[in-house]
């Protein structure tokens with residue numbers, strides 16, 4: 001496959017949000033928003049996606065940077081993963097997000113990759129990335145979910161024709177922190193809970209998030225509800241570096257008198273969305289963060305999991321991560 | 330599109346196609362072939378350059394996105410014919426065999442030492458985790474970076 005020469009496109013480099021939105025509206029499905037490019041260029045080089053117009057948003061200053069607000073922080077969509085990993089404010093108050101960012105890929109990719117791109121990135125299902133015409137690409141079959149399909153990386157929960165998973169390391173951390181995504185389009189601005197931002201194939205098999213053509217993720221708001229809580233982040237991947245998670249986990253926990261008074265916990269790599277483990281949260285609330293609670297939590301976490309041919313190992317893996325999150329937050 | 334860039338301290342302007350990748354621009358238009366192309370998919374790190382002070386994989390940036398930027402490639406590290414301490418470290422500690430990964434490896438090490446002048450071994454291994462070497466087994470590269478760190482912080 002010819003990799004180096006990407007198909008031609010019209011390049012736009014707007015410097016204001018309005019200008020970007022106009023372009024996005026004008027091109028609709030034929031337009032592509034470009035942030036750090038760490039996901040986008042793969043698609044272009046493989047010619048698996050050939051947008052007519054590429055709208056490079058890097059020149060829009062309003063989308064950059066981390067701001068403290070009255071009730072938390074607001075992170076511009078273009079803030080790089082390196083900036084998040086090294087931000088004193090995020091490390092001090094929302095350490096789980098700094099940790100998650102630090103676990104993404106490699107230093108060079110974190111220098112270029114943005115938090116907006118990290119949560120909007122497409123799934124890594126290799127059949128789909130290869131450019132096959134599967135359901136997610138608009139076709140009418142799934143190549144992974146066949147007797148011969150290699151589905152090691154695929155989902156335990158929420159399969160619906162497509163069995164791809166959420167690849168992002170920051171997404172579970174944002175769900176654990178109860179973040180809100182600020183989305184703008186030609187009609188104005190709205191905030192969406194991180195949990196509702198990500199969607200599964202049952203909602204729309206061709207998209208990973210609620211963003212429609214014309215929608216721009218402007219920023220991510222993290223309320224101070226969880227500032228300074230106990231946190232846990234862990235990622236297990238095939239290789240120690242620049243590899244996507246087989247399973248990752250992020251938790252935020254508050255403990256009073258040796259009992260878990262409140263907790264939010266989410267797993268990536270097990271469903272098409274970063275999966276909030278509400279059952280686990282209910283099971284451990286009021287209990288001490290010890291081994292017994294961890295064991296209960298672990299079996300609750302994987303209840304209802306449906307393993308595929310080759311991904312059964314994700315069940316004990318997920319259970320181990322849940323246990324450690326409860327014991328070691 | 331017209332772009333103006335400062336490559337290794339030299340201000341230059343060119344007319345390039347929007348879809349041209351920075352690495353191809355550096356190698357084929359500017360003529361600096363020290364920056365290598367390995368995987369072209371952001372994996373191997375051979376194409377690493379400094380773009381406005383950040384190490385990035387130049388196979389995953391458009392040349393036009395570097396408009397107005399300062400770029401440092403491997404060719405820009407030696408000064409007045411004297412090897413940069415990191416280059417010297419690679420020389421002294423046998424940090425390379427075939428040399429394919431070396432330009433990118435040195436750029437990654439450069440960024441690491443800028444951010445953390447006295448890294449321990451684990452820091453070094455993390456700092457170069459975005460760069461693959463198929464020859465050395467990395468140990469000599471770690472030694473080379475330690476050599477440079479000592480020399481640069483003396």
Ligand SMILES: Cc1cc2nc3c(=O)[nH]c(=O)nc-3n(C[C@H](O)[C@H](O)[C@H](O)COP(=O)(O)OP(=O)(O)OC[C@H]3O[C@@H](n4cnc5c(N)ncnc54)[C@H](O)[C@@H]3O)c2cc1C
Pocket residue numbers: 032033034035036037038039040041077078081103104105106109112113114115116117118119120121122167168169170211215216217218242243244245370371372
């Ligand atoms: C070798 C390699 C290893 C990787 N390893 C990991 C890993 O371990 N963990 C992990 O989480 N990720 C990993 N990634 C993915 C990469 O980190 C993310 O894709 C990166 O953060 C994406 O950010 P970006 O700004 O470069 O995105 P881009 O490529 O610019 O954009 C990605 C997608 O999001 C859309 N988009 C971007 N910003 C916006 C916005 N503001 N509004 C609307 N849409 C937007 C784009 O249109 C595009 O579809 C890896 C990537 C590579 C190449």
Ligand code: SF4
Pocket residue numbers: 123125126127128134135136137141142143144145154161162163164
């Ligand atoms: S799992 Fe989803 S993305 Fe992968 S081949 Fe099947 S339909 Fe396509």
Ligand code: FES
Pocket residue numbers: 365366367368369370371372373374375376377386387388389
């Ligand atoms: S050529 Fe750019 S990372 Fe391999």
Ligand code: FES
Pocket residue numbers: 424425426427428429430431461462463464465
């Ligand atoms: S020296 Fe040959 S790849 Fe590193």
